[in-house]
Amino acid sequence: MTRSSLARLPALTLALGLSAGSAQAQAIRIGVNEPLTGPFAASGTYVVNGAKIAADEINAKGGVLGRTLELVIEDNKSNPTEAAAVAEKLITSDKTPVLMGAWGSSLTLAVMPKLADYETAMLVETSSSGKITTSGNPFVFRISPPSALEAEAFAPLVEKIGLKKVDFLAINNDWGRGAAADFTKMLKGKGVAVGLVETMDQGAQDMSAQLSKLKGSDADTIMITAAVDQLTLLFKQMAALGLKKRVITTGGSQNPDQIIAQAGAAADGTMHLTTFLPWYPEKTPNPAATAYFIGEWKKRGFAFAGVTESFRGYDGIRAIAAAIEKGGAADAAAIRKGFWSVDFTGLNGPIRFAKAGPSGSESGQSKPDVYLVKIDAGKVVVPEL
Amino acid sequence: MTEFLQHLLNTLILGGTYALLGIGLTLIFGIMNVVNFTHGALYTVGAYLMYLAVTALGLGFFAALPTAILGGLLLGAVLDLALLRPLRGADMDTTMLVMIGAGIVLQSGTLWLFGGVAKAIPTPFPDAPLQLGPVSVSWLRLFVLGAALVLIGLTYWLINRTRLGLAMRATFQDHDTAALMGVNVRLIYTATFAMGSSLAAAAGALLGPVYVVFPQMGGMAELKAFAIVILGGLGNVTGAAIGGFILALAEELGAGYISSGYRDAMGFLIIIAVLVFKPTGLFAKAERIG
Numbered sequence: 073m074t075r076s077s078l079a080r081l082p083a084l085t086l087a088l089g090l091s092a093g094s095a096q097a098q099a100i101r102i103g104v105n106e107p108l109t110g111p112f113a114a115s116g117t118y119v120v121n122g123a124k125i126a127a128d129e130i131n132a133k134g135g136v137l138g139r140t141l142e143l144v145i146e147d148n149k150s151n152p153t154e155a156a157a158v159a160e161k162l163i164t165s166d167k168t169p170v171l172m173g174a175w176g177s178s179l180t181l182a183v184m185p186k187l188a189d190y191e192t193a194m195l196v197e198t199s200s201s202g203k204i205t206t207s208g209n210p211f212v213f214r215i216s217p218p219s220a221l222e223a224e225a226f227a228p229l230v231e232k233i234g235l236k237k238v239d240f241l242a243i244n245n246d247w248g249r250g251a252a253a254d255f256t257k258m259l260k261g262k263g264v265a266v267g268l269v270e271t272m273d274q275g276a277q278d279m280s281a282q283l284s285k286l287k288g289s290d291a292d293t294i295m296i297t298a299a300v301d302q303l304t305l306l307f308k309q310m311a312a313l314g315l316k317k318r319v320i321t322t323g324g325s326q327n328p329d330q331i332i333a334q335a336g337a338a339a340d341g342t343m344h345l346t347t348f349l350p351w352y353p354e355k356t357p358n359p360a361a362t363a364y365f366i367g368e369w370k371k372r373g374f375a376f377a378g379v380t381e382s383f384r385g386y387d388g389i390r391a392i393a394a395a396i397e398k399g400g401a402a403d404a405a406a407i408r409k410g411f412w413s414v415d416f417t418g419l420n421g422p423i424r425f426a427k428a429g430p431s432g433s434e435s436g437q438s439k440p441d442v443y444l445v446k447i448d449a450g451k452v453v454v455p456e457l
Numbered sequence: 458m459t460e461f462l463q464h465l466l467n468t469l470i471l472g473g474t475y476a477l478l479g480i481g482l483t484l485i486f487g488i489m490n491v492v493n494f495t496h497g498a499l500y501t502v503g504a505y506l507m508y509l510a511v512t513a514l515g516l517g518f519f520a521a522l523p524t525a526i527l528g529g530l531l532l533g534a535v536l537d538l539a540l541l542r543p544l545r546g547a548d549m550d551t552t553m554l555v556m557i558g559a560g561i562v563l564q565s566g567t568l569w570l571f572g573g574v575a576k577a578i579p580t581p582f583p584d585a586p587l588q589l590g591p592v593s594v595s596w597l598r599l600f601v602l603g604a605a606l607v608l609i610g611l612t613y614w615l616i617n618r619t620r621l622g623l624a625m626r627a628t629f630q631d632h633d634t635a636a637l638m639g640v641n642v643r644l645i646y647t648a649t650f651a652m653g654s655s656l657a658a659a660a661g662a663l664l665g666p667v668y669v670v671f672p673q674m675g676g677m678a679e680l681k682a683f684a685i686v687i688l689g690g691l692g693n694v695t696g697a698a699i700g701g702f703i704l705a706l707a708e709e710l711g712a713g714y715i716s717s718g719y720r721d722a723m724g725f726l727i728i729i730a731v732l733v734f735k736p737t738g739l740f741a742k743a744e745r746i747g
Contacts, residue, residue, distance in 0.1 A: 108573050109568060109573035109672065109673065110573070110673055111671075111673075113572075113573030113574050113575065113671065114573075114574040114575060117572075117573065117574055147573075244718045270717045271716075271717050271718040272717060272718075272720070273718075273720065273721055275673075275677060276720065276721070277664075277668035277669070277674070278471060278668070280463075280467040280470075280471075280709070281464065281467060281708065281709045281710075281711075281712035281713045281717060281720060282712060282713075282717045282720075284460055284463040284464055284467060284709075284713060285460060285712075285713050285717070287460070287463065288459065288460035288463075301575045301669055301671075304577070304669065305668055305669065308595075309595075311584055311585070311586060311595070312586045312593065312594060312595030312597075312598060313463065313586065313593055313594075314586050314588065314593035334577040334669075336584060337584050338584055
């Protein structure tokens with residue numbers, strides 16, 4: 073390097089730094105409020121990694137409204153109090169005009185009053201408690217199915233599988249209790265008896281007491297609502313107790329491949345209601361997008377098991393980008409208005425928001441596909457019913 | 458009846474590790490008068506050491522266990538030498554705050570090193586359970602109970618049958634007199650803290666493979682350890698051992714016959730009852746250190 077070019081180096085660095093700084097100032101910031109530690113750490117991390125893929129893909133194509141997207145990611149520690157604090161921090165301190173979060177129903181419900189306070193919209197990517205879209209919060213736009221929708225999608229399969237009497241084991245929060253209530257309602261309407269409704273703490277690791285009780289019941293099926301880590305433990309503990317009943321899980325956070333890897337043979341025969349079919353990309357509503365997403369996921373070195381969770385983060389950010397585009401400006405009010413015009417095909421069906429909840433303050437609810445898959449000899453299959 | 462038998466069997470298995478957790482904590486309090494708020498973090502570290510030994514080091518499951526326990530022992534000794542020895546004679550509250558801080562550092566350290574996503578530890582035990590008539594139990598849990606009982610027995614032997622144990626008991630009764638009789642009290646403190654820490658690490662290393670390993674796993678374990686110690690009487694090793702089984706029984710039967718949603722609350726209900734009706738614990742000795 074010559075002397076003169078050396079002399080120019082500091083100025084060049086300064087210029088580069090300045091331009092990077094101004095590009096950042098122009099970026100549209102999206103607040104991401106997810107559990108990265110605590111009992112839901114695995115799931116929240118997957119969602120964030122999916123979100124990053126979407127942001128990078130959109131930025132590579134030139135961004136939105138000529139500006140790049142920047143994700144501001146915060147950990148809500150799987151704790152509702154933290155989730156509300158994180159939302160406040162993202163909106164007031166990071167000035168994010170739109171949020172995505174907060175994975176769990178109790179976490180999302182804790183954030184919702186903040187959305188109303190600051191009139192900022194949030195794309196809800198995972199939560200399934202009915203309350204989220206029926207409580208009259210007009211700042212909520214959800215792409216995951218509420219448990220009533222999940223139950224409705226499962227209804228036609230009840231007779232085909234041959235359910236007679238069902239017990240429930242649910243995580244003791246808005247998600248689990250809501251799912252047990254919605255599925256109970258649907259099953260009773262179909263003439264299926266409902267027995268025990270057992271609950272477990274979200275951080276519980278030993279469920280032998282609950283499982284021993286379920287073992288003694290005369291129900292033929294146990295419906296479980298929990299996230300992947302707890303499901304893994306449950307299947308292992310069921311095997312240890314010699315509890316052999318039909319198992320159907322709800323909630324879409326099962327990551328069947330992780331269950332197969334960690335619970336092994338104990339997971340064989342279990343059935344799962346999921347909202348994505350990455351094992352059969354050609355059967356998904358948008359095969360090209362699915363193939364791109366899975367390819368990118370693998371390229372980044374993430375475990376395949378995560379895609380059933382991370383696709384929500386991917387679709388969530390794409391829905392937010394679409395809302396910004398439709399709203400025509402990157403401010404909170406425009407984005408919120410833009411959400412109502414979003415219409416594209418996500419990885420698990422069309423993403424467009426229908427009004428839900430009390431009139432005058434409706435939330436937005438998209439209607440994704442729900443699939444039933446089965447773990448059979450260590451493989452995920454779509455059962456022939 | 459079958460369900461009740463299964464609950465009893467679950468109690469036995471769970472109680473063994475609860476006892477291990479309680480003994481480690483009560484030992485440190487009884488002899489050193491230190492409320493060890495790193496106990497839960499040491500439990501977590503034990504589980505991660507087990508994970509590392511099995512996966513990264515490639516040691517077998519049975520070789521990894523003593524490695525993790527030894528790791529806990531060393532970490533305990535380091536904590537004592539670095540934090541507790543300089544603070545000896547300081548206010549109890551000061552020590553408590555320092556230990557809370559150390560616990561947070563250890564927990565955040567595991568989060569920083571391993572991330573928040575739970576890890577599973579592979580085991581060599583068969584998936585199919587052992588059938589005992591109408592009830593069944595996994596081989597892994599049976600091994601965990603066996604190992605816990607061996608460790609409890611070993612601790613008991615060490616305290617009651619060895620010269621080190623004699624010195625520990627002498628320090629427990631009156632550390633000034635023990636020092637005058639030629640006991641190296643500083644060394645006894647380090648040995649006690651290391652031993653208590655290794656028991657917490659052992660509980661983590663044993664339960665890690667049964668459940669999953671994640672940075673916050675020690676939080677509930679620590680609360681339960683405190684519950685057990687209060688139940689058995691502060692500083693009472695036998696009391697802590699029995700307290701572990703009582704807590705497990707209360708949780709099992711509470712979840713089985715009252716409400717599973719309140720499983721973790723059961724233990725704390727007992728503690729409230731004990732504190733109200735028998736504040737020195739169920740098995741408190743007549744004498745207490747002054």
